[in-house]
Amino acid sequence: MTDIRVKFAVDDRELSTLHALAFGGEVEVTAWGARLARHALTWVGAFSNDQLIGFVQVCWDGGAHAFVLDTAVHPEHGRKGIGKRLVLAAAEEAKAAGCEWLHVDYEPHLTAFYVDACGFRPTDAALLKLR
Template identity: 65%
Template sequence: MTFTLVTRFAVDDAELSELHARAFDGDPAVVTPWASRLARHALTWIGAFAGERLIGFVQVCWDGGAHAFLLDTAVDPACQDSGVGTALVSAAVAETRAAGCAWLHVDFEPRLRHFYLDRCGFRPSEAGLIRL
């Protein structure tokens, strides 16, 4: 599959919301204000495009210092297992390193352990979580 990665692309809220709905079985009618959220909180974000079509996305939020957080990794189900997700995470790691961060954190469901640990190079760690 041929695709292009674009860092800090101009986000279309409806387009990115539709991608997330496809990737996570969400409601395609719900539009999230992605552009304003990213402008306020993200160190960077990266889109994967097949031509003009958004087929993948990842964002990196941060604390303004040493710690950054990988969030919202999404790949269109029709494009999964084609290297898009791995390329997005690799680009996010490079951008985070270039920004001077020392750590990149990611939380994931058990079914994604192979992807994040084996394919993307994260190592397991203990963490805590409170549902709010």
């Protein structure tokens, strides 16, 4: 059984480890709790036996627009609908906060997930690398 929890108490090491497993790379412990408290509208976690196996955060502009960031599912728990549950829960939280739009940027190989599974409408967007 997978539990979905909103604004759960974040363990920085646990979330940093999940992030590294989901996106590749070394574990660098990030101050996730402080970052989320400062910048996020909400965050949602998926837990199996109290272990964090999935995560997504939503940042916003303080008004109508919210943004999905850092959608991550532990590789051993992928392809089971956990990511979809996380994103849909995050969307409900953004809607409840009064947001009108939920944006997400994604790489082409994730189109089926965000568009087909989660219901996003594809749009043109642009990206500027700052560093």
